[in-house]
Amino acid sequence: MSYQFDHRELRDVLGSFVTGVTVVTTVDEERRHHGLTVNSFSSVSLDPPLVLWSQSNSSPSYPIFSKSGRFVINILAEDQIDLSNRFARSGPDKFSNLEIDIGNHGLPILKDTSAWLVCRFVSAIPGGDHTIFLGEVEQIRRTARRPLVFGGGKYLVADTHDLAPPQSGKTPGDGPFHAMRLGGRVIARLAAEFDQSFALAVWGSHGPTVINWAPSLTSPRKTLPVGLVLPVTLTAPGIAFAAHLPKSVTEPFVEAELSPSAIERWSADLQTARAHGLAMTINRLGGGDSALSVPVRDANGHAVLTITAVGDTGQFEPRLDSPLAEALRVAGRSLSRRLGYVGENGHVHGTPQAADP
Template sequence: MSETGFDARALRDAFGAFPTGVTVVTAHDAAGQPIGFTANSFTSVSLDPPLLLVCLAKASRNFAVMTGAGKFAVNILSETQKDVSNTFARPVEDRFAAVAWRKGPEGSPIFADVAAWFDCTTEQVLDAGDHVIMTGRVKAFANSGLNGLGYARGSYFTPALAGRAVSAAAEGEAQLSAVIERDGAVLLLGDDGLGLPTCAMEGGEPTQMLRDYLETLTGLSVSIGFLYSVYENRADNRQHIVYRATATSGEPITGRFLPPAEALQQRLDSPATADILRRFDMENSIGNFGVYFGNETAGKVHPVSRKA
């Protein structure tokens, strides 16, 4: 696609393929009131001198205050702080009432329980299209050692949970499956007993292996999303690793898209497939997904929210 006639949503989705951390950038206004906004456009710039940058939309309600404050802090959220991210991404008047915070050494708000924080003075504000790039000189920082909160393709993810999937795969023969969703329907295979598309994990990077299998199977372009379920099936002594995924429009070569509620009225290949479809139907309706760890009958869902 050429620059002329770019679809803004398509470009945003393409940018969203790059996984990032999640931060909240904070400062004080002229009256001393704290302000802040959620941002994933953050990166380190230099060690000597110590510099970082964040990007701020010119349309932001915080634009004038943030660019004129002369200093700001970057709070890298930990994997337990999805609610903090959502709060500071919404037009809530008293956002700071929902989070524990204090003034950093340079005076900007520093949050409790973050993965790391950086208290900065503003170095430069550079024009960049519909945003500005704010570079900050780090005056103080702290690193808690907590895992950061991840974000890609419109959803949060937690690196610790993804790491558990890799560990589970190493414990025995693993099967890779996908809940491929499109317009609320899920791709299912089979005639006598419907099931999720599944392939054996034979080494290598699991998401690339799964994507190659699914695109060959369906003839569609498939994007692998986040981990959805990791369970041991004690009947076949296999680890099952299930990812969420999306597919482009068009009829698949193999399989068909069915709403989960409709699929649950038909014969399925296993109780595990029924459990996954029931859970997906419920979570998709509220936009609040989780990652299941356990076996085919019992386990725990770790909540991982979609960005509000």
């Protein structure tokens, strides 16, 4: 049969399916330890408890595993890339100078993994140039360590998705801090998607304060220092915060920064931010920067975080109707939802319940 793709193309497509990383280990009749890195591990059944994994028929350890009575699935933790690389290489010394635990039947169990399963060999199923090994789970252990992830030919980090709703509709106990952690992942993703620089800011004791940056990947610009306090009335983060904070919180900053003649413009900035769910500035600070900023709001509708796209005015033209603007709105809504801010009909609102001009 003739296929319309080559092995490289197939490998790339299969690599888009993200998996965990395991090291499967066993012991032979002479009590020697064997192991190899595997990401083809999968659950099969809960009753009876069955799992499977596959191995290349040309693997040096294939004869060992095909005759093994038992094996261990060691699910690696996120800091065990070195173990994954060690057992991905061919060679007789994979266990050299490696501290391990010895389980029942003399099976080698790797230390400090995310989890492990001891399995009894059930059957081997031919699968092209691989053999699928089916095992019945006899013993398990799980730790609090996060698992290592692999996809697209790269090691990845497993974390809660920023678009996922909170479990059981509950807000995490460390809500704002959780949002800050997720916000760092959001700006990294947006920087890669839009090739633009993004900033994360919180409302501090002195006003909007930058806590993280994700620079453009191909056109890096000089980012502002972490910890920088921004003007409230002249920056997109400041406007986004002020549009969704009580007037009593922002008024001292506004009075210190604006003359009476600028109040009308300031009121228009707030109305635009509330109406569109975004704040926009074009070269307000005179340094050539333009920005779009979205607020992240808590259960009371107050802004606790802002996500901002920023760039040189000559290269970045902020627009309220652009794909970037919509991506910012989506990010702001998803993080706000995680903090318990829900508007009408269960949807996050872009307009506050009660806004102070």
